[in-house]
Amino acid sequence: METKRINDVIRFSDRLEKIPLFDSSRYFCDLYCLRPGQDQRIHSHAESDKIYYVLRGTGLFHIAGEERELGEGETVIARPGQEHGVRNTATSDLVLLVFMTPRP
Amino acid sequence: METKRINDVIRFSDRLEKIPLFDSSRYFCDLYCLRPGQDQRIHSHAESDKIYYVLRGTGLFHIAGEERELGEGETVIARPGQEHGVRNTATSDLVLLVFMTPRP
Secondary structure: OOEEEHHHHOOOOOOOEEEEEEEOOOOEEEEEEEOOOOEEEEEOOOOOEEEEEEEEOEEEEEEOOEEEEEEOOEEEEEOOOOOEEEEOOOOOOEEEEEEEEOOO | OOEEEHHHHOOOOOOOEEEEEEEOOOOEEEEEEEOOOOEEEEEOOOOOEEEEEEEEOEEEEEEOOEEEEEEOOEEEEEOOOOOEEEEOOOOOOEEEEEEEEOOO
């Protein structure tokens, strides 16, 4: 059985750390781990949806020109072509579960 | 910004409750809410991957003939054609974040 325990795979580095959980030719399912101050810079994908789910901490999300702080138990989507990014503006670590399909 | 707060959308009924979070023509992203004793019966999809992430509680997962109990912070995948199902065998509610692509 292909299982992962999040606590076993979380790791941080000197920039946003992306940890692959599962994927196929169609999608990515990753963990994003951000120390305070780290970010995923604003970018977009012409055809992909990206869903962020906040597992731990609080992040300042930017989606299509709007910014909002989201915490544990909140989820947000960037639709195709929408600019999106996230910054850990809090004092604790930020861990996100991220699905993206199709692969860009 | 398209956001959802899990605590605002969780609900239970007399059987497995599937709550759509986001979707497109390519995928489903749902919450599955199961009271103790409730289950998703074993089934399979010829072409789809299904990823379960345990947000709350503990479930007995069946994937391709293997059974394992998974709790909060654990994730598991059913690959195309693999039989899969889950039962809440615990005494507390089970809440799963589920991502499936492509749509069957």
